[in-house]
Amino acid sequence: MNQRIYVDNAATTKVNPQVLEAMLPYLGGTYGNPSSIYAEGREAKTAVETARAQVATAIGAEPNEIYFTGSGSEADNWAIRSVARSLKEKGNHIITTAVEHHAVLHTCQSLEKEGFEVTYLPVDAYGRVSAEDVKAAIKDTTVLITVMFANNEIGTLMPISQIGAVAKEAGVLFHTDAVQAIGMVPIDVKTMNIDLLSLTGHKFHGPKGSGALYVRKGVKLNSFITGGAQERGRRAGTENVPGIVGLGKAIELATADIPKKAAYLTQLRDRYISKILEQVPYAQLNGHPEERLPGNANISFSFIEGEGLLLFLDMKGISASSGSACTSGSLDPSHVLLAIGRKHEEAHGSLRCSFDMENTIEDVDAIVAAVSEIVARLRAMSPLYETFLKENK
Amino acid sequence: MYSEKVMDHFSNPRNVGEIEDANAVGEVGNPQCGDIMKIYMKINEETNIIEDVKFKTFGCGAAIATSSMATELVKGKSVDEALQMTNKAVVEALDGLPPVKLHCSVLAEEAVQSAIFNYYERKGLTPPAGLKCSGCCSSCHHHHDHEEE
Structure with missing residues (x-):
């Protein structure tokens, strides 16, 4: 660690x-x-x-x-x-x-x-x-x-x-x-x-x-x-x-060996995306499933705000980024996430992981475990999640 | 960027949760802006003492930390004392906040006021003059009329 x-x-x-x-x-x-x-x-x-x-x-x-x-x-x-x-x-x-x-x-x-x-x-x-x-x-x-x-x-x-x-x-x-x-x-x-x-x-x-x-x-x-x-x-x-x-x-x-790099990063990216979507409820992939950069995964987690996610990830030794307003110094979330139709609260709760050749399958699994735990923790203190659960009993 | 106190209250927030039989509930903020604070209180109707207080917050690290600190500051206090709690007191208790996060402390002050407003309403009493936050803060806080100190 x-x-x-x-x-x-x-x-x-x-x-x-x-x-x-x-x-x-x-x-x-x-x-x-x-x-x-x-x-x-x-x-x-x-x-x-x-x-x-x-x-x-x-x-x-x-x-x-x-x-x-x-x-x-x-x-x-x-x-x-x-x-x-x-x-x-x-x-x-x-x-x-x-x-x-x-x-x-x-x-x-x-x-x-x-x-x-x-x-x-x-x-x-x-x-x-x-x-x-x-x-x-x-x-x-x-x-x-x-x-x-x-x-x-x-x-x-x-x-x-x-x-x-x-x-x-x-x-x-x-x-x-x-x-x-x-x-x-x-x-x-x-x-x-x-x-x-x-x-x-x-x-x-x-x-x-x-x-x-x-x-x-x-x-x-x-x-x-x-x-x-x-x-x-x-x-x-x-x-x-x-x-x-x-x-x-x-x-x-x-640019020496793009196909080899792309193949490796795509494998990491797709493993991360599929594991997150499988393990974390109310998560949505942002961007195209295939026509995307091999190392980029951007996922919105409903009911939570991205900065808290980043801070907790940082404490666990993981550095990633978010489209939340709190990380940009403005009050508006990412213009990109709003342009693809995400609601404000979904845009606030986004997490971008951009992988590189130094990352491993073990890294991906560690990130997935950390993200699922932190998302659950932040949801437990989110009034939006509380309301959602009451309305969908 | 955040003080140790802020990080402490963010990572180990005090008084998180709901109170089933709360007799004062206030919610302020707006999902559009990325901050919502909901405060539950159990107030002794004889003594007007806030015997228990819990919160739930959707928001950044500072929003969670200010909610936690605000609940600590009003717990065990009388309603009148709690109404005296300013956002500045929350900021000081947290050893400061970055300027862009000061609005979170304003929201925490408003959340407390909103819960107490609700307490008076439930009792069928007129809230004290100057207590204007009845969950009115549904517009984004950058348009809010409260002063950020």
């Missing part, structure tokens, strides 16, 4: 030792500025360009289509704002979904204040938007479609290839926030017709503070930070060389 069980890999992951090893020289002796022309600078520049090639290879892009950023959120902000502003003459309409990450949603809301019109497409009970709905929403003024690859809360995979085909046919740019999907599902920006894609290293065992934006050649990208020639003049500021090196190594490792 000394060993903690970490199942919040959708929040962040542990840096892979090989990634750390690749980064260490650039935190130590190899400290040159990539913009300098002498040996130290050239060495740093080579490291950055190697990482750029690694990122490009992982998603089927060209190295000169990759721009390094400080986070996935930055990549989302940059992609959406750049397309919106540079195509303002053509139109002011953006299509997205109700279940995007806040980095996309809040950026779209901010553009609405600048006069853009945004369509937030609804999703089905599994959290999926349909390519037909995307197609039907396209207008003459539409300049961008932005739909996440996989949902960060409920793990549902969006029909990215179909949406890419719709976007291509209509001649509208297509951005996807692939932060959760990299290394979990195969991604090829060319065959999937993706014009812009956001990713971040810390979700796949790279360092925090490392992100990247893919922009298809020919798509205009505005400067995000001015003041230097870095990232081909689009993002000034001396490169985060160790972070970039770590991102490159991490994405190479994460």
Whole structure:
């Protein structure tokens, strides 16, 4: 029981030792500025360009289509704002979904204040938007479609290839926030017709503070930070060389054997889901049963609030997360769970476990045992459960 | 994020449960907002002393801890003394709450008031002036008119 069980890999992951090893020289002796022309600078520049090639290879892009950023959120902000502003003459309409990450949603809301019109497409009970709905929403003024690859809360995979085909046919740019999907599902920006894609290293065992934006050649990208020639003049500021090196190594490792990883994680995930649904009454799976990230399980437990569940799990050495308002610092529960039709009280009582290769079958069984015990304990003190039992005697 | 006292009252809450023959029951909060507190009291009708008190709470760790502490603070007290209990007293007894959780202490104060309001109603008496919580707090607490101290 000394060993903690970490199942919040959708929040962040542990840096892979090989990634750390690749980064260490650039935190130590190899400290040159990539913009300098002498040996130290050239060495740093080579490291950055190697990482750029690694990122490009992982998603089927060209190295000169990759721009390094400080986070996935930055990549989302940059992609959406750049397309919106540079195509303002053509139109002011953006299509997205109700279940995007806040980095996309809040950026779209901010553009609405600048006069853009945004369509937030609804999703089905599994959290999926349909390519037909995307197609039907396209207008003459539409300049961008932005739909996440996989949902960060409920793990549902969006029909990215179909949406890419719709976007291509209509001649509208297509951005996807692939932060959760990299290394979990195969991604090829060319065959999937993706014009812009956001990713971040810390979700796949790279360092925090490392992100990247893919922009298809020919798509205009505005400067995000001015003041230097870095990232081909689009993002000034001396490169985060160790972070970039770590991102490159991490994405190479994460995409090396996706089928094997997916098979293992799917096994853990499905064992957890089926055991919970079997052992805990009044529990519902959030998201699609199959079309979901291999490591993601999100379950709502009626009559209880998620924070208490997380605190008790923490005491038992288990780290997971919840869509409850109490964990977000606001009073509203997850917008994703509300969008798939969960009632407020069901959304408050959700638990997300995101598994990783270090987790085992034994971990899954320990989590199931802990969750069933804690849910029963919290229900015993819940007035909602008391009322429910009295009404259903 | 939580003090040791909060964690103690959350993980070993005092006075959880129902009182079958309660003569005062108050419920405040709303499932939409993620907090509901229900307080049961057994009040001695001769002396007006709260002889027993139990609670059930749907809510976060702070909601459970404030319910537990509030029941501890009013147990054995007279109705009048219990009405003097402020949310601030609950917060102090718990060695503080994070600012975003202060509303839980307000809810605990309201739950106690709501139960006592119910006691007066059941007895057919007029509740003391200023006692306004009759389970009125069914709107989300961020719209609530009570002051968070």
